[in-house]
Amino acid sequence: MKTFLPWLLWLWMCAVLVGAFLYAPPAAGFAEGESSRILFFHVPMAWVSLLAFVAAAVWSVRYLYRGRDPRHDRAAAVAVQLGLIFGVLATVTGAIWANVEWGTWWNWDPRQTSILLSMLFYAAYLALRSAIEDPQTRGRLSAVYALLGLVVTPFLFFIVPRITFSLHPDPVVNTQGKIEMESRMQQVLYASTIGFTALFFWVHNLQCRLQALIERQSEAGGSRS
Amino acid sequence: MWPQASAWATEAAAVFAKDWRSELRTRYALNTLALFAFTTLVVVSVSLGPLGVSESQGTAVLPVLLWLILLFAAAAGLPRSFVHEEETQTAIALRLAATPSALFCGKLAYCLTLVIALEALITPVFLAMMNLSVGAPLLLVLVLAAGGYGLAAGSTLVAAIIAQARGKGTLFSVLAFPVLLPLLLLAVELTRQAIGGDPAGVALTQLILYDATITVAALMLFPAVWNP
Amino acid sequence: MSPLPETSLRFAGLSRRFGRLAVLDGVSGAVAPGEVLLVTGPNGSGKSTLLRCLSGLLAPDAGDILYREDGVTLEPAERRRRVGLVAPDLAFYADLTVEENLDFFSRLRRVAPARGRELLRRLGLPPDRMAGALSSGMRQRLRWAWALLHRPRLLLLDEPFQNFDAAGEQAVRELLAEHLVAAGLAVVANPGTLEIDRVAASLRLGD
Numbered sequence: 001m002k003t004f005l006p007w008l009l010w011l012w013m014c015a016v017l018v019g020a021f022l023y024a025p026p027a028a029g030f031a032e033g034e035s036s037r038i039l040f041f042h043v044p045m046a047w048v049s050l051l052a053f054v055a056a057a058v059w060s061v062r063y064l065y066r067g068r069d070p071r072h073d074r075a076a077a078v079a080v081q082l083g084l085i086f087g088v089l090a091t092v093t094g095a096i097w098a099n100v101e102w103g104t105w106w107n108w109d110p111r112q113t114s115i116l117l118s119m120l121f122y123a124a125y126l127a128l129r130s131a132i133e134d135p136q137t138r139g140r141l142s143a144v145y146a147l148l149g150l151v152v153t154p155f156l157f158f159i160v161p162r163i164t165f166s167l168h169p170d171p172v173v174n175t176q177g178k179i180e181m182e183s184r185m186q187q188v189l190y191a192s193t194i195g196f197t198a199l200f201f202w203v204h205n206l207q208c209r210l211q212a213l214i215e216r217q218s219e220a221g222g223s224r225s
Numbered sequence: 226m227w228p229q230a231s232a233w234a235t236e237a238a239a240v241f242a243k244d245w246r247s248e249l250r251t252r253y254a255l256n257t258l259a260l261f262a263f264t265t266l267v268v269v270s271v272s273l274g275p276l277g278v279s280e281s282q283g284t285a286v287l288p289v290l291l292w293l294i295l296l297f298a299a300a301a302g303l304p305r306s307f308v309h310e311e312e313t314q315t316a317i318a319l320r321l322a323a324t325p326s327a328l329f330c331g332k333l334a335y336c337l338t339l340v341i342a343l344e345a346l347i348t349p350v351f352l353a354m355m356n357l358s359v360g361a362p363l364l365l366v367l368v369l370a371a372g373g374y375g376l377a378a379g380s381t382l383v384a385a386i387i388a389q390a391r392g393k394g395t396l397f398s399v400l401a402f403p404v405l406l407p408l409l410l411l412a413v414e415l416t417r418q419a420i421g422g423d424p425a426g427v428a429l430t431q432l433i434l435y436d437a438t439i440t441v442a443a444l445m446l447f448p449a450v451w452n453p
Numbered sequence: 454m455s456p457l458p459e460t461s462l463r464f465a466g467l468s469r470r471f472g473r474l475a476v477l478d479g480v481s482g483a484v485a486p487g488e489v490l491l492v493t494g495p496n497g498s499g500k501s502t503l504l505r506c507l508s509g510l511l512a513p514d515a516g517d518i519l520y521r522e523d524g525v526t527l528e529p530a531e532r533r534r535r536v537g538l539v540a541p542d543l544a545f546y547a548d549l550t551v552e553e554n555l556d557f558f559s560r561l562r563r564v565a566p567a568r569g570r571e572l573l574r575r576l577g578l579p580p581d582r583m584a585g586a587l588s589s590g591m592r593q594r595l596r597w598a599w600a601l602l603h604r605p606r607l608l609l610l611d612e613p614f615q616n617f618d619a620a621g622e623q624a625v626r627e628l629l630a631e632h633l634v635a636a637g638l639a640v641v642a643n644p645g646t647l648e649i650d651r652v653a654a655s656l657r658l659g660d
Contacts, residue, residue, distance in 0.1 A: 064449050068512075120403040127399050131390040134471065136453070136512060141386050144446045148382070148404060151442045155407035155435055159428075163410060219473055232563050239560035247548045314544040318599060320510060321533050322561045452530065453512045 009202060013195045016040070019188040035100040038093050040188050044196035046090035046115055052083025052200060053122065057150040060143035071208070073139035076146060077129060078207045082200060084122040091116055110161035117156050121149040233327050240323070240331025244306065245338075254339060258302040262347050265294045270354035278355065287355055288416035291348070292409055295376065298343055303336050303380040304397045307388035316388075325448045329381070333443075336384075337377040344369045360422020367429065368419055372412035375436045379404045382443040385450045407435055459524045460486050462507070462607060462638055467516035469502055476502045477513065480658065484607075486636035488653035491644070498659020500642035504540065504609045507640060509533035522606055534562075537605035539596045539613045547585025551595060554584050555602065562603040572598040576624050589616040597625050601632075608632060612643040622647070 020040040056079035063072035094112050095105045106112075125145055132138040248254055269290050278286070310316040319328065348369060352359065359365050383401040387393050411432040418425055465481040476499040484490040492500045505511040507518060509529045520532050527535060545554045555569035573580050576594040587595065593616045600608065608629070614622060633639065633651055641649055 117403070117406060120406070124400045124403050127396065128386070128390060131387075131392050131396050133391075136514075137389055140449060140453075141389060144449050145386060145400065147446060148442060151438055152404055152407060152435075155431065155438075159407055159410050159431065162427075163414065235563070236561050239557055243546070243549070243557045246553070247546060250548045313547065314542050315546055317510065317540070317543050318545065318558065321508065321536070321538060322558050324534075324561075327561075452533075453510060 006202060009195065009198050012191070013199070016188065016192045016195050019191060024185045024188045025182060035097055036185075038097045040185075040192045041196075042090055042093040042097060043189065044193040045086045045093065046111075047193055048196050048200045049083050049087035049090055049115065049119075051197065052079045052086060053118070053146075053150065053153070055079045055204075056083065056125075056146050060146040063139055064143045064147075068136065068139065070135065070139065071212070073135075073143065074208055074211055075204070076143060077126075078204055078211065080122050080125050080146070082204055082207070084119060084126070086196075086200070087115060087119040087122065091119075108164045110164045113164055114157050114160045117160065118149075118153045121153060125149065233324065236324055236327035237331040237334065240328055241334045244332065244335040248335075254302045254305055255342075258298050258339065258343050259346065261298045261301045262294060262343060265297070266347060266350060266354065269294070270351075274354055274356075283355060283357055284417055284420050287351075287357060288413045288420065291351055291416065292372070292413050294347060294351075295340070295343065295373075296405065296409060298347075299340060299376050299380050300398050300401060302339060302343075303377070304384040304387065304393065306332050306336055306381065307384040308393050311388040320451065325451045326444055328451070329385070329443065329447045332385075333378060333381045336381045337374060340373045340377045341370075344373050357420060359420055361419045361424070364425050364429075365416065365419035367425075368412055368415040368432070371429075371432050371436055372408060372415075375408040375412075375432070375439055376405060378436065378439045378443055379408065382439075382447065382450070385447060389450075404439075408432070408439075411435065458485055458521070460522050460606060460636070460638070462490075462518075462520045462640070464507065464518045465516060467503065467506055467513045467518070469499075469506060469511065469513045477506070477658075479516070480656070481516075482654065482656045484638045484640060485653070486606075486638055487633050487651065489633065489639045489641055489649055489651050491649060491652045491655045492640060492642040492658060493655060494658035500658055501540070501611050503658065504538070504611045504640060504642055508536050508538045508609050510538075520607065535603075535605055535607065537600035537603070537608045538611075539593075539600045539609070540611040541615065543596050543599070545584040545592075545595060545599070547583065549584055550581050551578050551584055551587070552580035554595070555598060558599060558602055564603050568604075569598070569602060572601055575628070577620060590618055590621055593617060594621050594624070597628065601628060606637050608637060608639040610639060610641045610644075612645070613641065614645050614647050615643075 020037050024037070024040070026034050026036055056076040059072045059076035059079065063069060063076060066072070091112065094109075098107055098109070098112075099105050125142055128145055129138055129142050132141060273287075307316075310319060348365075351357075380401055383397060383404060387396045387400060390396055411428050414428050415425060415432065418428075461483065463483040467477050467480045468475065469477040476497075480499070480503060482490055482492075492503060494500055502511065506513045509532045512529075518529075518532075520527050522535065546557070549557070551573065552569070555573065556566050559566045559569045570580075572578075576598050578591060578594050578598060582591075584592075584595065593614075597613070610629075613625065617625070629639065630650070
């Protein structure tokens with residue numbers, strides 16, 4: 001069963017790729033209709049990036065208040081790493097698309113800005129981890145910081161839109177939420193989101209197991225010498 | 226219940242008094258903050274003053290500069306409240322003797338008084354040097370109070386976190402900036418409104434909400450930061 | 454099977470590693486009122502680490518610590534506030550006088566300042582000297598004063614007699630004896646060359 005699931009995911013993502021480029025029609029009202037296809041990847045990646053942060057916070061709570069299990073700490077750290085990667089990918093794909101659509105790489109779109117700013121948290125979390133040697137202290141303090149981040153980031157999502165909107169009353173309103181999506185496009189988008197979410201959890205699982213093995217090996221190596 | 230509460234308050238007051246007694250003898254934080262603030266003020270006003278910044282430019286840019294000065298001064302002077310305890314190893318005695326929530330509130334009060342002193346020093350000089358007339362002075366005072374509180378609360382908690390890590394100077398800024406970013410955005414926006422004489426918008430409510438959120442989060446999370 | 458005493462300290466299976474080094478590996482022991490548990494072993498065998506775990510300053514990776522006072526089992530947070538610790542890295546506020554230091558901790562521990570004055574007197578500490586200007590022997594006396602400030606039932610003593618002259622040593626011997634007579638518990642590590650009375654058990658680490 002376990003070896004079957006990754007293959008299923010692979011097939012699923014292939015189907016998503018096919019759907020994105022061949023099945024879904026180009027979006028109407030876009031400067032370059034075909035460019036809308038990037039949204040099938042950009043939106044799920046942004047979603048996964050946020051999901052990763054929430055997941056990290058959940059594991060952080062478990063670590064702090066449910067027995068300080070190192071596995072929870074590891075899971076939180078890996079989630080943040082993946083969240084950062086997906087966040088960067090989402091920002092880059094967003095910038096590429098913005099360039100095609102509006103001619104500028106960055107136009108202070110509220111959602112883009114909020115995601116970029118919240119990624120500062122991810123990076124800070126990883127910087128904190130690298131500055132602490134003792135595993136117990138590291139787990140404890142980074143868990144606290146993850147929760148602090150979870151509590152503070154929603155403010156960004158309220159404040160930034162108001163500020164960017166007032167600074168740049170762009171006639172081209174944030175189009176991501178307001179695309180009239182044909183049903184085929186919706187199908188591909190949902191399928192892609194599911195696929196990317198599954199991809200996140202699969203890679204997360206692999207990375208956690210890999211890190212556990214590395215840690216165990218370095219411990220064994222230490223006691224032998 | 227009341228004897229407990231007053232004992233708790235005595236503890237927090239003791240921490241506050243101890244920090245200030247130490248500070249007044251060494252003047253470390255006061256000197257750092259004053260020097261930092263003065264230097265940045267001079268640079269800003271000498272480079273912008275003679276240019277004759279127009280009023281619209283001034284309203285747009287100067288609030289940002291004010292809050293940046295406050296932010297970086299805080300980063301220079303506030304972390305010491307916890308870092309010094311760990312570095313001189315007095316934290317060991319403190320961990321065994323103090324109630325975490327009382328300790329945090331005492332330290333927060335100390336950092337808050339430092340921030341308020343800093344604001345009281347900088348803001349009038351800043352306004353005078355930039356020839357800014359404030360349209361809504363009451364709003365400005367409110368923003369400085371609420372913004373200053375958020376700055377102190379966030380900085381105190383982050384200081385407690387990084388005190389147990391390496392690379393404390395740069396690490397503080399890296400960790401504190403994302404936490405304080407909403408506060409800064411709101412404070413700048415409100416300062417702009419205060420200078421322009423506009424009524425405060427929803428931003429003031431959000432600022433106070435942020436302050437409340439940070440306080441609750443800090444009180445809940447600090448025991449996990451402080452205790453092993 | 455005898456019932457658990459009303460006040461006692463028991464620990465079992467304590468383990469703690471730092472990085473790859475297992476400093477403590479399944480350590481167990483017990484102390485009863487009026488008794489001293491002597492912890493011995495070579496340098497680096499984990500004696501100080503054990504005392505830190507018992508005080509609550511360090512969380513062990515595995516194992517249990519059971520500390521009861523008058524029939525009530527104390528949580529680590531409570532235990533931390535109730536023990537008296539003397540350890541070589543314990544430091545005080547250099548910019549405050551000896552008396553100011555003890556006053557501060559008296560207020561934290563909700564103890565009358567008179568207690569601190571009395572301990573200063575008994576240990577021969579100069580109240581108005583800056584804590585940063587103390588000699589190492591005086592610093593050690595201050596550590597004892599701090600540890601006894603709140604009349605703890607459990608004393609954890611790590612290198613408790615270092616740097617003492619004859620007067621200092623005499624003073625703390627008396628204090629320790631009083632503590633044990635009053636049904637206090639003590640765990641001692643690294644006593645140097647001094648003889649400890651009332652050692653009920655010995656725990657050897659790190660062979």
